[in-house]
Amino acid sequence: MSLLRQGKAQILTLYLGESDQWHGTSLYVALLQVFREAGCAGATVTRAVAGYGAGGRLHEATGWHWSSDAPVIIQVVDQPERLRRLLPQVQGMIQGGLLTLQEVEVLKYTHARRSGVSSRLPVRQIMETSVATVTLDTPATMVVELLLQAPFRVMPVVDAFNHFCGIVSTGDLITAGLLPLRRGVVRTAQELDTSTREAIATILPGKDAPVRTAQEIMNRQIHTLRPDQSIREAARMLIDFQVRNIPVVDANGILRGLLTRVDLLQAIRTSPLMSPEARSATHPLSSTRPLPGLAPQQQPITIYLTTEVAVVEEETPFAETVDLLLTSPLKRVIVVDAERHVRGIISDVDVLARMQEAGRPSFLTTLAHFTHNTSARLPTGALRVVHGQARVAADVMNRQVVTIASTATVQEAIDVMLTTRRKLLPVVDAEQCLLGTVGRTDVLRVLLESGQER
Amino acid sequence: MSAPYHSLPGKRLRLFVGESEMWQGKPLAQVVIEQARLHHIRGATVVRGIEGFGPEHHLSTERLPDVAVNLPLIIDLVDTNERIEAILPILDRMLQRGTLTVSPVEIIEGTEQTA
Numbered sequence: 001m002s003l004l005r006q007g008k009a010q011i012l013t014l015y016l017g018e019s020d021q022w023h024g025t026s027l028y029v030a031l032l033q034v035f036r037e038a039g040c041a042g043a044t045v046t047r048a049v050a051g052y053g054a055g056g057r058l059h060e061a062t063g064w065h066w067s068s069d070a071p072v073i074i075q076v077v078d079q080p081e082r083l084r085r086l087l088p089q090v091q092g093m094i095q096g097g098l099l100t101l102q103e104v105e106v107l108k109y110t111h112a113r114r115s116g117v118s119s120r121l122p123v124r125q126i127m128e129t130s131v132a133t134v135t136l137d138t139p140a141t142m143v144v145e146l147l148l149q150a151p152f153r154v155m156p157v158v159d160a161f162n163h164f165c166g167i168v169s170t171g172d173l174i175t176a177g178l179l180p181l182r183r184g185v186v187r188t189a190q191e192l193d194t195s196t197r198e199a200i201a202t203i204l205p206g207k208d209a210p211v212r213t214a215q216e217i218m219n220r221q222i223h224t225l226r227p228d229q230s231i232r233e234a235a236r237m238l239i240d241f242q243v244r245n246i247p248v249v250d251a252n253g254i255l256r257g258l259l260t261r262v263d264l265l266q267a268i269r270t271s272p273l274m275s276p277e278a279r280s281a282t283h284p285l286s287s288t289r290p291l292p293g294l295a296p297q298q299q300p301i302t303i304y305l306t307t308e309v310a311v312v313e314e315e316t317p318f319a320e321t322v323d324l325l326l327t328s329p330l331k332r333v334i335v336v337d338a339e340r341h342v343r344g345i346i347s348d349v350d351v352l353a354r355m356q357e358a359g360r361p362s363f364l365t366t367l368a369h370f371t372h373n374t375s376a377r378l379p380t381g382a383l384r385v386v387h388g389q390a391r392v393a394a395d396v397m398n399r400q401v402v403t404i405a406s407t408a409t410v411q412e413a414i415d416v417m418l419t420t421r422r423k424l425l426p427v428v429d430a431e432q433c434l435l436g437t438v439g440r441t442d443v444l445r446v447l448l449e450s451g452q453e454r
Numbered sequence: 455m456s457a458p459y460h461s462l463p464g465k466r467l468r469l470f471v472g473e474s475e476m477w478q479g480k481p482l483a484q485v486v487i488e489q490a491r492l493h494h495i496r497g498a499t500v501v502r503g504i505e506g507f508g509p510e511h512h513l514s515t516e517r518l519p520d521v522a523v524n525l526p527l528i529i530d531l532v533d534t535n536e537r538i539e540a541i542l543p544i545l546d547r548m549l550q551r552g553t554l555t556v557s558p559v560e561i562i563e564g565t566e567q568t569a
Binding site: 009028032036042044045047075077102103104105107108 | 528
């Protein structure tokens with residue numbers, strides 16, 4: 001994301017003379033323009049009263065600023081990668097002026113108004129700009145390898161001039177028969193025991209597979225965003241098309257970045273430092289309608305509650321649990337006790353990592369068949385019953401389940417999702433009983449609502 | 455000869471805000487300085503910029519009177535880690551639009567008189 005996340009950043013400080021020129025305008029004005037166009041988080045120019053710099057001549061304010069040659073200082077706060085990328089250009093412009101870089105920690109960077117999220121913020125300011133890409137002629141097997149390591153689930157395909165051509169997603173790889181299963185499962189399988197690693201390797205494309213290129217497997221029918229579109233429009237697209245990221249392409253067809261769901265959530269989360277008093281201003285209501293007079297991110301999370309949740313009990317047989325997992329739209333099963341207290345949560349990765357080693361290869365095959373729709377019946381028949389630990393739901397569930405109280409605000413839910421890296425949170429009432437779930441895309445709706453206010 | 459000196463580990467908080475930012479009807483910079491005094495923060499300095507842009511990318515500059523209404527301000531507060539942490543929640547609540555950064559500094563308490 002282009003603007004600042006809380007955490008490590010750098011301050012770039014430039015020292016130059018106020019009367020220094022660049023192609024007919026003041027140098028500091030030209031530099032500020034560069035920083036602004038590059039989408040930097042912010043820059044401030046201050047005027048000093050006297051000094052000297054790398055140029056060696058004394059700068060002194062004359063007291064009449066139209067003709068002043070006082071030193072000016074430009075401070076730019078941004079993520080280190082962006083500043084590094086701008087350095088050559090900046091150095092060329094300041095012709096030997098003094099430049100320093102200093103590490104700082106950003107505690108807060110906020111564009112929020114008191115009324116809520118600024119949903120008119122352009123996408124350019126929050127998109128991820130360092131995106132790995134492949135070219136049209138990249139071999140498909142290499143795309144698979146890169147995608148398994150990449151931070152995102154998609155790999156934009158560009159031509160020699162960085163024009164955006166299409167996207168290869170893990171879904172495309174699965175359709176093309178190059179990836180047997182979703183990325184998380186493959187990654188987990190590769191880290192487990194030897195036989196599981198071998199099992200996944202046999203279904204991954206080998207070196208002898210017919211040579212195909214990124215061009216042949218990519219999806220060209222991709223919705224894109226322009227850098228100047230608002231984050232509200234971006235949220236609308238993510239929700240409508242049920243995708244996790246959208247490429248950002250400028251008017252000339254050049255790929256400028258990638259907008260992810262996390263970028264939007266980060267933009268909504270305006271402050272990690274909310275004081276305890278501010279935090280406690282939540283509303284103990286289980287209302288499912290927005291409360292008047294409250295900013296959207298201060299609304300109770302229950303307005304975005306999904307109640308259609310796949311639920312099993314701890315003693316539900318393993319095979320039945322897997323059936324439910326594969327057919328549930330959220331790809332998660334929540335484990336509850338008789339009073340609907342949340343005991344655990346199960347995803348395909350949880351099953352794979354927790355089941356007995358001997359059963360893993362056949363579970364992978366079952367998953368692969370189901371993913372490719374080649375199995376006409378439900379997968380349980382294919383699962384060999386092996387005597388071992390995984391007999392019931394409780395044996396494979398993840399007990400480290402992060403729940404959120406129904407009284408929490410949307411903002412708090414976003415905080416929890418980002419700090420615990422959870423994509424789905426079970427929502428519980430005061431007695432810790434399950435009410436439903438909220439996911440990352442659900443909370444993006446907050447951006448649509450903040451726009452309605454103005 | 456360099457004199458030995460006493461120093462304390464501390465932090466410098468730097469706020470980048472617009473001059474027109476208000477908190478409960480008062481200019482934000484003024485309130486920040488008042489709060490810093492109340493909390494016995496060692497040093498607080500406000501510097502007015504001549505041009506800049508921030509989170510919402512509205513450029514302000516003194517070169518053009520029309521957009522000179524919201525010039526940038528830089529507010530530096532320096533103190534020990536504990537004192538800075540104590541005042542953070544208050545600043546956090548007041549800062550509605552802007553950037554707040556922190557960097558480590560050494561606070562020099564004075565040099566030793568060597569004979």
